[in-house]
Amino acid sequence: MNNNDADKFIYKEATCTDNSCNDKAKALTLKIIAIVSILVTSMIGVSAPLFTRSIPALHPDRNLFVIVKAFAAGIILATGFMHVLPDSFDMLSSSCLPENPWHKFPFTGFLAMLSAIVTLMVDSLATSVYSKKSNVGVNPESITHGAEPDREMASTVGHFHGHGHHYEDKLASGAKQLLRYRVVAMVLELGIIVHSVVIGLSLGASSNTCTIKGLVAALCFHQMFEGMGLGGCILQAEYKPFKKAVMAFFFSVTTPFGIALGIALSKMYKENSPSALITVGLLNASSAGLLIYMALVDLLAADFMGPKLQGSIKLQVKSYMAVLLGAGGMSLMAKWA
Template identity: 25%
Template sequence: MVMDTADLRWIATGMILIVSFAGVGCPFLAMRTNEKLLHSTFFQLMRVLCTGLVVSVALLHVLADGQDYLRNVSEYPVADAAALVGIFLMVAIKEMGTMALHYLKPPNKNGVEECLLNKEADHGFGHTHGLPSIELHDLDLAGQPLRRFVVYMMEVSIMVHSVLVGLALGVLKKRVAILCLTAALLFHQFFEGLALGAVAVKNGFSFRCSWHLFLTFTLACPIGAVLGIFFADQYDPEDYRTAWTLGVLNALAAGTLLHIGLVELLPEDFRECSGCRNTPPRWANLLALFVGGTIMAVLAVWA
C-alpha cells in the first residue's frame, strides 16, 4: 500500500527551491570569498554518488512506476517508448540551443574566441556540474552581446529540463524513492546553478542585473514538482486515463533522468582535469558511483 506522501513532496519542493537559489548565487558570492571551497574532494565524491542515485532512481523507481501504471492498459511497452522520447527530448533541447548559437555567431572571430565559444556552448547547452568560469578566469567578457546570448540560451535550456526533472519528483508516490531522489536533486540543482551562475559572472552579469537568472532557475524545478504533484494527486485507480497520464509522465521523467545521469553527469564526473586540485582517485569515484546505485537497488526491495 502506497501512503499519502503529498506533504513530503511539498517539503522536498521547498528545499529544492532554497538550494537552487543558493547554487546560482554561489558564484557571485565566491568571487568575493574563496571559490576553491567548491572544488573539495568531498563535494566531488558526493557529486559522483548522486549520479549513481539519479540513474538508479530512474530505472528502479521512476520507470518501474510508469510500467506499473501502464501494464494493465496496454500490451505495448509504452513506458519504455515514453522513456526513449524523454531521452531524445533532452538531446533535442541541447542540440537546438547549440544550433542557435552557431547560427547567430559572427563570422569574424579569431581562433581563441572560436575555441572559447565552443567550450561554453558545451557547458551551456549540456548539463554540467563543472565550473566553466575557471576556464575564463583571466578574460574580460563584459560587453560582448554574443557572450550574453550564451547565458540567456543556457538559462532557457536549463529551465526546460529542470521543469522535467521536477516533474519526476512530483509524480512519485513511494516515500523512500521521494527521499532519495530529493537528496540527489539537491546536489543536482546546486551544482547546475553553480555552473549557470559561473558563466553569468564571467560574462559581465552583476548580482543586481541577474534577477531573471535567479528567478527562472530557482522556480523551474519546483514548478515541475508542483505540476507533478497535481497530476499524481488526481490519480484514480479505476480510471484508465489517469493511469495513462501518470504512466507516461513517469516514463518521460525516467528518460530525462537517464539522459542527465548517463550522458551529462557521468562523463563530467570522470573527466580528466589536469589543472584541478583535490581530484579524487578513479577508484574512489567508481566506489562512490556504485554506492549511489547500490543504495537505490537495496531500497527497491521495499519501495
C-alpha cells in the first residue's frame, strides 16, 4: 500500500467510524424523550380522523375531509421522495461500501421501481381475492343474504337493500368501493410500518446528538400527519372498532419500538458499517417505492379522478393547494431530518 492509498484508507476509516458529535449518555436521554413524544404524536395523528364522525364537517362524505386527506397524502408522498429515497441513495452510495457492486449500479432506483411494481401486484391481487371472498359482483343479494358474507360489508351497504332492483348497481358499486378502501388501508399500513421501524432503528442506534435533536422534532411532525393520512383511510374502510384500534396501535408503536430496538442493538449495530448501510438502504428503497405508489395511485389519483372532485373545480383547487402544502411542509423537514 503506497502513501496515497494509506491516506485514503485512513480517511475512509475516520468517516465510517468517528463522529465528533457522539455522546452516548446524552443521546440516550434524547432517545427516551423521542420514544415518548413520537408515541404521543403518532397516537394523536392516527386517532384524530377516527373520532371525527361526531363532527359533521369532518365526516368522510364532506369536503373538508377530502381536503385534509389530500394534505396527508402530500405528507406521505414527500416522505417517500424527500426523506426515504434520498436516505437510501446516500447509504447505498456511501464510501464505506465496496466499489463493486454498490457504486456500479443504481440499486436504490431499481429496488424502488421493483417495490412499486410489487405493491401494484399486491394491491390488484388483494382486491381480487377480497372481492371473491365477499361475493361482490356475483349477486348483490348475496352480500346481505349469502352464506357467511362479510358482515361489516353488509351493514355498510345494506341500506341500499330492500328498495328493489333499482339499487342493485349502487349496492355492488358501494361494496366494491369499500373493498378498495380496505385494501388501501392494509397495504398503506404495511408500508408505513416497515418505514417507521427502519427510522426508529436508525435513530435508536445512533449516538450522534447533533442529528437526533432535529430528527425528533421532524419525526413528531411526520408521524402526526402521516398518521392522519392512514387514519383517514382506516375510517373510510369502515372496520369494526377493534380492527381500527389494532391498526392505530401498530402504527403508533412501530417507531418507538424501532428506537427501543436500536438502543438495545446499539453495541452491535454500527450505523456506518457496511452491513447496516446495505440492510437499511435496501429497506428504505423498498419502502420509498411503496409509499410513492400508494400516495400517487391509491390516495391522490383515486380521489382526484373520482366523481366528488371531478364534479367540483373549486374543491379540486383547494385539494391541490392542500397537497402542495403537505408536500411542501414535509419537504422542508428534510433540512433537519
